[in-house]
Amino acid sequence: MRVLVPDLPAFHALAQPGDTHLPGTELAFYSNKAGVPAGEAGGAVLWLANAATRDALLAVPGLKWVLTLTAGIDHMRGQLPAGVRLYNAHRLHDRAVAVHVVAGMLAACRGFHRFRDAQARGEWLSKPIPQSGLHTLDGQKVVLWGYGHIGRQVEAMLQPFGAKIHGLTSRTEPDLVDYRLAEADWVVLLLPSTEKTRGVLNAGRLATLKPGVWISNQGRGDLIVTDDLLAALDSGQVGGAVLDVTDPEPLPPGHRLWKRENVIVTPHIASTTTDLQERGAVYARSVILDLLQGREPEGEVGLSDAY
Incomplete structure (x- = not known):
């Protein structure tokens, strides 16, 4: 052959x-x-x-x-x-992506992004930044939106940290989807890009989430309406985001996501x-x-x- x-x-x-x-x-x-x-x-x-x-x-x-x-x-x-x-x-990719998801969540919980920014400024933060909300994942409600091979590995990795995990698939009843998302402290997107999923996290959906929710996207950039996410970050409706994929991608110089102190961006390398x-x-x-x-x-x- x-x-x-x-x-x-x-x-x-x-x-x-x-x-x-x-x-x-x-x-x-x-x-x-x-x-x-x-x-x-x-x-x-x-x-x-x-x-x-x-x-x-x-x-x-x-x-x-x-x-x-x-x-x-x-x-x-x-x-x-x-x-x-x-x-x-x-x-080939499941394990690396799952590790990337969990690493991003842990880094955000401990405020590593803020302290890294302070390091770049040569600034020693003797007191934690109040709005950074330093905490652990213990008791945090995590929704894995796209619960396939990667989602199951993420769940297994998060369990020792005390997180409460719920997986959503295309077969999950819409009412249950709404309920789980509304109570989530973290929404992790692991969806493919399809006609049904593009723009699934838009202004309307973001408004239904718990104030201060964190978003993690390792699926595809176009799952999120970027302008709507920025508005939700401005208002405090969304507490922060960990993004390995963006829309547009690559994220161009000067884009408003770059300088958000509560946004962690990696350049689509979760599986690398x-x-x-x-x-x-x-x-x-x-x-x-x-x-x-x-x-x-x-x-x-x-x-x-x-x-």
Whole structure:
């Protein structure tokens, strides 16, 4: 089977003799600069491809399956040819994203962002800033909006801190969604970007939340109406936010979110680890081996999958 893979060292290693070799597989390497090799291919591993490269990969003759080494699949909507199976790689990212979520919540609870700002100013804060509300997560009501693989890991990590966790999915009754959100001290967004979820946290919804609620978004930036969030931060309705994704993204210089002392922004790196390329290649190898040996890999998704 011929498989198109990213032109990266960890994937080249799969083509070399040794423990990671893929017998019965011809690997062909693509990149955004060099493009996609000519000829048929039975499968493609999609990663770090720009729109033009992605379009070229999906147009390859003979394509039967695509593995996207991302957890989200919103970049594939309207793109996948009929009859081509799609797999995602949530297991590659779940742990790192869950750790990022919890780290952001703990940092915010302890006011690390404020003290880091003071450090940059060379200022020793002998007394905690009153409005920073230094506390622990003990007894805090945390709503995980998008309760899938990542949400379950976040829940497990938060339990030792005494937080009270509630997960919301697309099957949760609307009245219960409203109730859980209204009582939350933290709303953690882990949703994909779909027609149903874009702008789900808008002025109307924010007004129904508990005053002082914190928002954490590791889903997609367009889940939140940014101007509405800024207004809620101004009024105090929202106590603060931890944002790994934003709308717009990347967040441009001079944007009003940058200088909010109660907003922690990271540049869409929740799933990033120093060994991500190597882990991605190992994960791709496991999926290819499953397919070669007639086993069904985990992670098959449909483009209508939500949360």
